[in-house]
Amino acid sequence: MAVTTPQTPAPDLPVEERPRAIRSARTFGDRVFRALAGGAAATCLLIMAATGIFLTIKAIPALQAAGVWDFFTESVWQPAEDKLGVGGLLVNTVLIALVALAMGVPLALGLALFINEYAPARLKRWLTGAVDLLAAIPSLIFGMWGYFALQEPLSGVARWLADHLNALPFFRLTTPDAALTRSTFIAGAVVAIMITPIITSVSRDVMAQVPRVQCEGALGLGGSRWGMIRDVILPFGRSGIVGSILLGFGRALGETIAVVLVIALVFEPNFNILELGSGSISALIASKFGEAQGIEINALIAAGLALFIMTLVVNLIARSIVNRSKLGG
Amino acid sequence: MIVDPVVPAEPVPDARAPEDTDVPFRPKQLSAKDRVEYLLSAGSGLAFAWALCLVMDWRAPLTFAIWALVWFLGCTYVLSRDRTSRVVAQDRFVTTLIWLSGLLAVGVLVWMLVFVFLKGVGGLSLSFFTEDMAEVGPLDPGGGIKAALIGTLQQIAIATVISVPIAILTAVYLHEIKGRFATPVRFIVDAMSGLPSIVAGLVVFTIWVNEGGGFSGASAGVALAIMMIPIVTRTAEEILRTIDDGLRESALALGAPQWRAVLQVVLPTARSGLITASILGVARAIGETAPVLLTAFGSSVTNLNPFSGPQANLPLYIWGLLREPNEVSVNRAWSAALVLIMLVLVLFTLARVIGERGARKRGAR
Numbered sequence: 001m002a003v004t005t006p007q008t009p010a011p012d013l014p015v016e017e018r019p020r021a022i023r024s025a026r027t028f029g030d031r032v033f034r035a036l037a038g039g040a041a042a043t044c045l046l047i048m049a050a051t052g053i054f055l056t057i058k059a060i061p062a063l064q065a066a067g068v069w070d071f072f073t074e075s076v077w078q079p080a081e082d083k084l085g086v087g088g089l090l091v092n093t094v095l096i097a098l099v100a101l102a103m104g105v106p107l108a109l110g111l112a113l114f115i116n117e118y119a120p121a122r123l124k125r126w127l128t129g130a131v132d133l134l135a136a137i138p139s140l141i142f143g144m145w146g147y148f149a150l151q152e153p154l155s156g157v158a159r160w161l162a163d164h165l166n167a168l169p170f171f172r173l174t175t176p177d178a179a180l181t182r183s184t185f186i187a188g189a190v191v192a193i194m195i196t197p198i199i200t201s202v203s204r205d206v207m208a209q210v211p212r213v214q215c216e217g218a219l220g221l222g223g224s225r226w227g228m229i230r231d232v233i234l235p236f237g238r239s240g241i242v243g244s245i246l247l248g249f250g251r252a253l254g255e256t257i258a259v260v261l262v263i264a265l266v267f268e269p270n271f272n273i274l275e276l277g278s279g280s281i282s283a284l285i286a287s288k289f290g291e292a293q294g295i296e297i298n299a300l301i302a303a304g305l306a307l308f309i310m311t312l313v314v315n316l317i318a319r320s321i322v323n324r325s326k327l328g329g
Numbered sequence: 330m331i332v333d334p335v336v337p338a339e340p341v342p343d344a345r346a347p348e349d350t351d352v353p354f355r356p357k358q359l360s361a362k363d364r365v366e367y368l369l370s371a372g373s374g375l376a377f378a379w380a381l382c383l384v385m386d387w388r389a390p391l392t393f394a395i396w397a398l399v400w401f402l403g404c405t406y407v408l409s410r411d412r413t414s415r416v417v418a419q420d421r422f423v424t425t426l427i428w429l430s431g432l433l434a435v436g437v438l439v440w441m442l443v444f445v446f447l448k449g450v451g452g453l454s455l456s457f458f459t460e461d462m463a464e465v466g467p468l469d470p471g472g473g474i475k476a477a478l479i480g481t482l483q484q485i486a487i488a489t490v491i492s493v494p495i496a497i498l499t500a501v502y503l504h505e506i507k508g509r510f511a512t513p514v515r516f517i518v519d520a521m522s523g524l525p526s527i528v529a530g531l532v533v534f535t536i537w538v539n540e541g542g543g544f545s546g547a548s549a550g551v552a553l554a555i556m557m558i559p560i561v562t563r564t565a566e567e568i569l570r571t572i573d574d575g576l577r578e579s580a581l582a583l584g585a586p587q588w589r590a591v592l593q594v595v596l597p598t599a600r601s602g603l604i605t606a607s608i609l610g611v612a613r614a615i616g617e618t619a620p621v622l623l624t625a626f627g628s629s630v631t632n633l634n635p636f637s638g639p640q641a642n643l644p645l646y647i648w649g650l651l652r653e654p655n656e657v658s659v660n661r662a663w664s665a666a667l668v669l670i671m672l673v674l675v676l677f678t679l680a681r682v683i684g685e686r687g688a689r690k691r692g693a694r
Contacts, residue, residue: 044499047555107433
């Protein structure tokens with residue numbers, strides 16, 4: 001079988017001077033090879049499709065029993081009476097992710113600028129290694145460190161925030177002597193460290209795309225280094241940086257084990273982020289599935305489906321922003 | 330407008346700055362005077378924070394550090410604002426903050442590694458590696474990670490056997506074949522890399538474990554493979570991208586069909602990079618807890634058959650012990666965590682060493 005590679009010959013040339021169309025025979029081996037590689041690529045599509053489809057099928061009984069609207073707005077978990085709702089957990093999942101972004105984004109962007117613009121060349125290599133290593137450390141270890149090492153100093157900070165910054169509604173406490181451990185705040189701090197590597201590495205890539213000539217131009221005009229960053233690098237990389245932050249948000253939403261270890265699971269939405277008691281969809285699945293029976297299993301799958309859809313949407317938006325910013329700027 | 334309007338094009342000699350005006354002024358270079366200022370600011374910051382904490386009776390070291398930092402930043406800003414200009418002061422202020430974020434990230438990493446080491450090193454002994462938990466009560470001494478190590482080894486092997494061929498072939502599809510669906514496939518692989526680990530476990534649980542398959546090491550292997558595929562694919566694609574196009578074209582020009590060009594020229598050239606990609610995938614999968622929790626479930630006895638019955642593995646071993654409210658269990662968990670982090674570190678270093686050696690070799694060619 002001969003395949004003609006589509007080539008548009010320059011139309012203004014006389015026929016005899018037009019380049020000859022290249023014909024190459026695709027051998028049997030090539031066809032097998034292409035089919036194999038295509039099959040592998042299709043497997044990836046298949047895995048994602050299967051995830052969505054099977055989770056939906058298994059989620060339907062629980063959604064029917066509890067009612068779709070109630071399932072996503074109520075905050076109860078009584079499988080025996082078909083009363084199931086993850087509304088509060090959804091809120092708390094997003095709250096943990098927002099706290100993580102509030103702490104993680106400045107750190108990650110600072111780190112990205114440090115590696116790209118400030119660090120001496122030797123340090124640069126070590127730092128990139130450190131960021132990669134931070135990404136490779138298991139979530140379980142983060143959780144143990146968060147629970148055993150971070151709890152005490154951070155609850156001190158939480159106490160200070162509650163005493164001095166309680167003009168802000170989310171720093172208020174319901175009772176003055178409320179426990180300040182195992183909270184959204186502390187879980188968010190742990191997750192902040194965990195999402196730093198992804199934000200740093202993606203935004204570093206984007207910032208490195210800024211034409212060096214423009215940076216040097218800014219410096220040559222007498223701008224300081226911060227002036228160069230503020231007026232050239234950040235505006236140029238803005239959409240890519242936004243994308244990297246969204247990617248971090250997606251990771252933070254799905255983080256499981258570190259969050260389970262740190263928080264005390266509650267089902268109600270808890271807007272007092274400094275106080276004991278928080279929750280996340282993944283924490284619910286990890287801590288309840290061991291003794292789940294019957295409809296409760298379906299309910300956990302439905303919760304997982306909600307998480308899957310949420311992270312998928314965030315990730316797809318983030319990726320398309322990042323990809324576009326890498327192409328055009 | 331690119332440059333701050335206040336910035337003079339020429340360095341204007343400041344009446345208060347006695348520096349030699351022939352030398353162009355560079356805000357990023359610190360003069361001897363600047364250094365003294367920084368040191369004094371730091372000293373006064375510490376003194377201020379100490380006094381403040383004493384007066385207000387704040388005990389937390391973190392509070393002390395934050396106030397010292399705030400005072401230091403304020404001091405350096407005001408001093409350089411006074412002696413030079415607003416632009417310089419801002420630049421230095423931000424420089425300090427950015428250095429701090431670098432130090433903080435490295436500090437957290439070191440803190441975590443040291444913390445795990447100190448907590449876990451006491452419980453390590455030879456028997457910790459050769460015993461399982463079958464006949465060990467929660468408060469008994471002894472017992473170890475034998476079952477967990479065997480489980481981890483088998484599950485990771487299964488995950489690697491499944492994911493590495495798929496991932497490398499997908500990378501080949503994306504970069505060698507550049508098929509019609511390359512863009513959507515790349516998009517999906519990216520989406521997969523953001524898949525929450527618990528969802529990977531949940532889907533295998535839904536399709537296999539809960540449908541009569543039961544908990545097993547093999548199902549954990551499949552869940553881990555789902556986590557590994559995107560990592561290995563993206564790294565492998567990056568590696569293929571670094572391979573010189575001339576190499577491909579030479580092979581094709583010599584008359585090789587594409588499959589031989591890829592199999593005998595491109596992939597062997599990329600070999601070290603592909604090994605790096607696979608090791609990085611393994612390093613990521615070895616510490617995953619959420620997917621294996623829903624598939625392997627964990628077990629205190631040694632289960633040599635990954636195809637039937639719950640199986641232990643290292644993260645599940647730690648997870649199980651952390652749920653038990655006693656000191657002995659938690660100490661055991663720390664020792665196992667140290668072993669786990671050591672494994673990750675070894676794999677990570679190995680991947681980097683192989684990757685760098687390979688990159689050097691390719692560069693020299």
